[in-house]
Amino acid sequence: MRTLHVITHPESTHHVDGLVGGWYDSPLTPAGVLAAGSIARSLRARIPDGAEVGLYCSDLRRTLRTAQEIAAVFGGVQPVLDSRLREKSYGKAEGMPQEWLGRRFVPPPPVGERMDHDEGVEGAETKAQWVRRIYAAMDEILARPCTHQIIVTHGGSLTFVVAAWIKMPIEAAGYAAFRAPSGSITTLHEDDFFHNRQVASLGDMSHLAS
Structure with missing residues (x-):
């Protein structure tokens, strides 16, 4: 039996400043730090108590700080940093105003090539590159036997963490979208009889209700 707890990092400065995130290394806001504490307590x-816990996160400051808050409530658990869990790279657009990206962004077509589609931004990852690195990170995480694994990632990358969990073929991921708010907890569960992989909850925000 295994349960994955997938965290989308809470509010960071690029959210409030209206900047493109991606690999831009923005920290959590003070509100984001408080939310990270609520996530950890939840x-x-x-x-x-006594359950084996593995903790993994993207190496950017906003996810690492979230993971550090979580590590503090599970004494002795240290986060494993993995750059493959980062958000999609937006290349030249990272750290720029969202409207700057909006003027240049070329959305994928409704039919045809979506995975290797050029979005018109210099240095940006294609969806295929993004998906493959998330899947590779998930392969390694799931190869480690552990009853509870916590993954701290980004809002966009959550889609492909979930897609990898349910073993969606990479070539089918071009249309996938699992949306979860910043600071949310998504719970993925595998039973020990049928070994089915469930999406038990998606984007739970109840821990922030207060």
């Missing part, structure tokens, strides 16, 4: 309440 996870501590959900995961039984």
